[in-house]
Amino acid sequence: MLFHVRMDVRLPSDMDPSVRADIVAREKAYSQQLQREGKWPHLWRIVGEYSNISIFDVGSNDELHELLSGLPLFPYMDIRVMPLATHPSKVS
Numbered sequence: 001m002l003f004h005v006r007m008d009v010r011l012p013s014d015m016d017p018s019v020r021a022d023i024v025a026r027e028k029a030y031s032q033q034l035q036r037e038g039k040w041p042h043l044w045r046i047v048g049e050y051s052n053i054s055i056f057d058v059g060s061n062d063e064l065h066e067l068l069s070g071l072p073l074f075p076y077m078d079i080r081v082m083p084l085a086t087h088p089s090k091v092s
């Protein structure tokens with residue numbers, strides 16, 4: 001199942017720089033592991049924003065929720081999910 005996901009990162013401006021660096025490093029490792037597993041096949045930065053557009057390829061809504069809520073940045077992100085279905089005009 002494919003999902004289009006937008007993540008807007010909202011880190012507090014007064015967050016301790018070492019705490020911020022640790023969360024961002026753990027986020028990178030977590031996301032790269034999911035990319036290697038094929039569960040996060042697209043990750044794009046939105047130009048000019050601390051936001052990304054991602055495509056997840058997972059087995060269920062529950063799996064996606066588990067992966068997203070495990071993101072180290074999860075407490076600091078607004079996340080919008082769009083489930084994707086096959087378009088009837090798509091050439092296969």
Ligand SMILES: O=C(O)C[C@H]1C=CC(=O)O1
Binds near residue numbers: 007009028029031
């Ligand atoms: O920077 C972001 O867009 C947030 C998040 C998504 C992957 C990652 O490494 O960080």
